[in-house]
Amino acid sequence: MAGGKGTRLWPLSRAMAPKQFIQFTGDRSLFQKTLERVSDSSHYEAPVVITNEDFRFLVAEQARELGIKLSAVLLEPAARNTAPAVAAAAHYVTQNFGDDAIIQVLASDHEIVSGQNYQDAIHIALKTAKAGRLVTFGIVPTEPATGYGYIEVGSDLPEGAKVVKRFVEKPNIDKAKAMLKAGGFLWNSGIFMFGASQVLSEMQEFEPVVADAAAASVAKAQRDLEFVRLDAEDFGTATDISIDYAVMEKTVNAAVVPASFPWSDMGSWDAVWKLGNQDAEGNVALGNATLFNTRNSLIMSRTSHLAVQGLEGVAVIASEDAVYVGKLDESQGVGSIVKLLASSKGTEALTQAHPTSYRPWGGYTLILKGEQLQVKRLFVMPGKKLSLQKHHHRSEHWICVKGTAEVMIGDEIKTVRENESVYIPQGEVHRLANPGKIPLEMIEVQTGSYVGEDDITRIADDFERV
Structure with a gap:
């Protein structure tokens, strides 16, 4: 499931560029690490990804980077929580x-x-699922966490799992401490395993509206390039409900596998700090940062060099266009400041779009935006090309930084190599392509009376966006 639009890890994670597609540590995003865990073809078929339209090219590109083939990318036409998503995926799998x-x-x-x-x-879990149980994974608690739901375990099952006695909502700190002291409680990980037809049967019993909506949306789904678009009208009738509430808390067949592998839902900067490689002072520093007399802190920068002095227990996170500074132990509340930013027209955009946007041909990073001026770094994948297009209110200058570009301007085709440039007059039909075998990087300078993304007329497009 890759459709969430979380903002608790702002400013790196945003509505249009959420945390699952971000590289926090290492050279893989959380989504890519998830794909790698199910890439063993001796155990798994090619994965089915369910996401929304905004993220479809991110999903395809990040899977391509790993060389992992996907069985399908299902596109949800509306956000309806995890129960409809699981039901739609289960219907697709049974078919x-x-x-x-x-x-x-x-x-x-x-x-x-x-x-x-x-x-x-x-x-x-596999043995237990084959025996007819709906399985969830429970993480053995290491602390009285208040950010997770809990599962109370019951009797043992022959396959090695345990019966689910009950689910517990996210507790306050006193209740969390009491549960750890009593024993027999696990963190609810949100990972499941079950027979596709069985979960659909139980969904039909407990949430027939969700089951019927998912079935109809898959039956009427349409292929769009490499994606499967679930029918919007039918999917939209599904109840907004989680798989926990819809099925797991109601079924008599729920089982839990107690597990002690390291796990985090990466729900806060505090969680990122706990999972990071801490130095002798307890600091996790990623990117451009220098620390002095600072302890137990998380410092991350994707842009400017951060110099941090005399602080303890803080998170300092710098993206290309925003900086967050806060106490680590209060980082669960980042959502509150994001809501405040979203409530103002002057800062709303900082909660929605990231400076880097992805397209089916590659993408771009916004470097500078001013009055009648915009500068971007374009990256075009090998063999890909942008749409044949024109702009009514701006002209463009393209400078080749890396690779070789093929540029169509009107009826003329030009080859633009590294350190060379080309000019696109306002209103002229043009197209950019990468005929090479390495990614193409271009700097695009837009000037004109209006430089908005909607000033575009597409004439032809390989990705059916005309």
């Missing part, structure tokens, strides 16, 4: 892999260390 298929449901924004403990838990 394409059979009624006896077992599905593992993974959130794409979790950080998991998939060592032997993880593999052992998967093995127990």
Whole structure:
């Protein structure tokens, strides 16, 4: 599941560029790490990803970067929580892999260390699911966390899992401490495994509106390039409800696999700090940063060099266009400041779009925007080309930084190499392509009376956007 639009890790994560597609540590995004965990073809079929239209090219590009083939990318036409998403995916799986298929449901924004403990838990869950149970994974608590729901375990099952006694909502700190002291409670990880046909049967029993809406949306789905668009009208009738509330808390067949593998839902900057490689002073510093007399802090920069002095227990996070500074132990409340930013026209855009946007041909990073001026860095994947287009209110200057560009201007085709440039007059039909074998990088300087993204007329397009 890769459709969430979380903002709790702002300013890196935003509505149009959420945390699952961001590289927090290492050279893989959380989504890519999730794909890698299910890439063993001896255990898994090619994964099915369910997301929304805004993220479809991000999903396709990040899977392509890893060389991982996807069975399908299902596009949700509206946000309806996890129960409709799981039901739609289960219907797709039964149609394409059979009624006896077992599905593992993974959130794409979790950080998991998939060592032997993880593999052992998967093995127990598979046996339990084949025995007719709807399985969830419970993480053995390491602290009285208040940001997670809990599961109280019951009796043992033959396959190695346990009966779910009850689900517990996110507790306050006193209740969390009491549960840890009592024992028999696990964190609810939001990871599941069950037979596709069985979860649909139980969904039909407990939430028939969701089951029927998902079935109809898959039956009427339309292919769009490499994506599967679920029918908007039918999917829109589904109840907005989680799989926990819809099925897991109601079924008598719920089972839980206690697991001790390292896991985090990456729901706050505090969680990122806990998972990071801390130095001798307890600091996690990523990117351009220098620390002095600073302890137990998270410092991250994607742009300017951060110099931090004399602080303790803080998060300082710099993206290309915004900086967040706050106490680590209060970072669960980042959503409140994001709401405040979103309520003002002057700052609303900072909560929505990231300076880097992805397109089916590659994407661009906004470098500078002023009155009648905009500067971008374009990156075009090998063999890809932008639409044949024109702009009514602006002209463009393109400078080749890396690779070789093929540029069509009117009836003329030009080859633009590194350190060369080309000018596109206002109103002229043009097209940019990358005929090479390496990514093409261009600097685009737009000037004119209006430089908005909607000043574009597409004449022809490989991606059916005309």
